[in-house]
Amino acid sequence: xxxxxxxxxxxxxxxxxxxxxxxxxxxxxxxxxxxxxxxxxxxxxxxxxxxxxxxxxxxxxxxxxxxxxxxxxxxxxxxxxxxxxxxxxxxxxxxxxxxxxxxxxxxxxxxxxxxxxxxxxxxxxxxxxxxxxxxxxxxxxxxxxxxxxxxxxxxxxxxxxxxxxxxxxxxxxxxxxxxxxxxxxxxxxxxxxxxxxxxxxxxxxxxxxxxxxxxxxxxxxxxxxxxxxxxxxxxxxxxxxxxxxxxxxxxxxxxxxxxxxxxxxxxxxxxxxxxxxxxxxxxxxxxxxxxxxxxxxxxxxxxxxxxxxxxxxxxxxxxxxxxxxxxxxxxxxxxxxxxxxxxxxxxxxxxxxx
Numbered sequence: 222x223x224x225x226x227x228x229x230x231x232x233x234x235x236x237x238x239x240x241x242x243x244x245x246x247x248x249x250x251x252x253x254x255x256x257x258x259x260x261x262x263x264x265x266x267x268x269x270x271x272x273x274x275x276x277x278x279x280x281x282x283x284x285x286x287x288x289x290x291x292x293x294x295x296x297x298x299x300x301x302x303x304x305x306x307x308x309x310x311x312x313x314x315x316x317x318x319x320x321x322x323x324x325x326x327x328x329x330x331x332x333x334x335x336x337x338x339x340x341x342x343x344x345x346x347x348x349x350x351x352x353x354x355x356x357x358x359x360x361x362x363x364x365x366x367x368x369x370x371x372x373x374x375x376x377x378x379x380x381x382x383x384x385x386x387x388x389x390x391x392x393x394x395x396x397x398x399x400x401x402x403x404x405x406x407x408x409x410x411x412x413x414x415x416x417x418x419x420x421x422x423x424x425x426x427x428x429x430x431x432x433x434x435x436x437x438x439x440x441x442x443x444x445x446x447x448x449x450x451x452x453x454x455x456x457x458x459x460x461x462x463x464x465x466x467x468x469x470x471x472x473x474x475x476x477x478x479x480x481x482x483x484x485x486x487x488x489x490x491x492x493x494x495x496x497x498x499x500x501x502x503x504x505x506x507x508x509x510x511x512x513x514x515x516x517x518x519x520x521x522x523x524x525x526x527x528x529x530x531x532x533x534x535x536x537x538x539x540x541x542x543x544x545x546x547x548x549x550x551x552x553x554x555x556x557x558x559x560x561x562x563x564x565x566x567x568x569x570x571x572x573x574x575x
Contacts, residue, residue: 224250224274228281241284249282250275265326266545301544302359303333304347304371308426308460309488311516312533316362316385319537327545332356338368338428347371351380357548358382360540363399364429366390381547383540387431394547397540397560401431401513402438404529404562405483408511409442411527411564412481415572417509421454421479423468423489429460435485435513454479458489465492466499473500473508480573481509487519490526494569505571515565524568531562 227249231241243261247254252271259267260275267275278284303320307313313335320331334350336343351359358381365371366384372391375382384390387401412420422439425432440450456471458464465484472479473496484490490512497504504510504524512519515530539559 225277225281228278232282241282243284245282246275246278246284249278262328264328264545299329300354300356301329301331301541302351302354302356303331303362304336304350304359304365305333305362306336306338306365307362309486309514309516311488311518312362312514315516315533316537319534319539320360320541322534323538323541323545329357329545336365338364344370344374348374348378351375351378356380358544360537360544361385363387363431364426367430381544383544383547385536385540387434394543397536397543399431399531399533399536400561401434401531402441404513404531404564405435405438405440405485406442407438407562407564408435408483408513408529409439409448410445411442411566411570412483412509412511413443413446413448415481415509415570417479417481417573418448419454419477419479419481420448420450421456421472421482422450423456423458423465423472423482423484423493425458425460425485425489427457432460432485439483454482458485460486460488462488462492462495465489466495467492469493469496470499473497473502479508481511481570483511483513485513487512487514487516487526487528490528490569491518491522494522494524494526504569506574509570509573511570513562519565519567527567527570528565529562530565532560535559 231249243254243257247257256267257275260272301324305313324331332354336346361382361384363386366386382395383397384395385397385399387399389396389398422436424436443450456468458468465488469492472482482493484493490510493510494504497508510526512526512528515528519526519528
């Protein structure tokens with residue numbers, strides 16, 4: 222029997238003598254109780270046809286969810302947290318936008334918690350954030366995502382989580398991998414193919430796993446062309462414009478100086494361009510510059526920065542989608558290729574000067 226016709230028959234049979242339940246709705250619609258619950262909670266994980274049929278059945282038989290039970294579910298399940306400790310504001314903005322994209326039309330809201338991993342109250346503050354907001358789950362971004370202490374705490378209190386990191390740190394169900402090593406490899410290949418031999422590197426903060434992964438990939442890309450990264454051309458930055466300026470100035474004072482430098486993010490690459498200007502030099506004539514991220518700053522300076530595009534917004538979207546699937550106790554599909562960085566060539570890099 223057609224589900225809508227079955228609902229009409231149910232109403233004629235029972236009328237006002239029986240209060241309909243969610244089980245009645247599920248039985249008439251021929252679906253599970255969980256599917257009915259998803260429709261009630263406006264979950265995006267239901268086909269439009271099924272949603273429409275269940276809505277009609279609910280109207281016909283007069284089903285009304287228990288407001289007290291729904292209120293409890295609402296207070297505990299409709300807030301998603303983002304916990305971050307990142308010196309790059311553009312990363313944070315792009316990540317938030319991606320998460321919001323992933324939560325769109327799901328009825329969930331995003332709340333954010335900036336933190337300092339070096340603080341003595343780091344774990345306590347994070348726990349209070351989760352418990353005070355009564356979060357269903359959280360999305361952990363680098364470098365917080367790389368801290369096993371916060372993961373252990375979330376497991377202890379029963380809070381779902383997704384980790385975004387440059388490498389897989391645990392099972393796929395809780396991970397979005399940004400594959401920074403692959404991006405670093407593209408930067409190494411690019412500079413080697415241009416003919417550079419004296420190549421420098423400005424790393425990010427050592428507390429970020431991405432800093433190490435980008436360097437490893439960079440060295441692999443150079444090695445494919447028979448090149449090695451000379452330690453005297455390596456400096457430790459902090460993923461900030463100022464560290465790119467300072468470390469870049471140091472490298473430019475070397476004799477001989479490098480003919481190309483890979484800065485591990487665009488903020489440092491922009492600082493490196495500023496160091497060139499202070500020294501009266503230009504890119505790529507005196508020095509080729511390559512960054513990582515492909516944020517707005519890469520096209521807001523001149524020359525525009527050749528960089529590795531990291532799909533940060535999409536990573537946030539994938540993390541939000543995966544977290545919602547965890548809520549529904551479903552296994553998400555692995556979407557290959559959407560989280561792989563790629564090189565974007567612009568004016569800041571070119572062959573070494575003769």
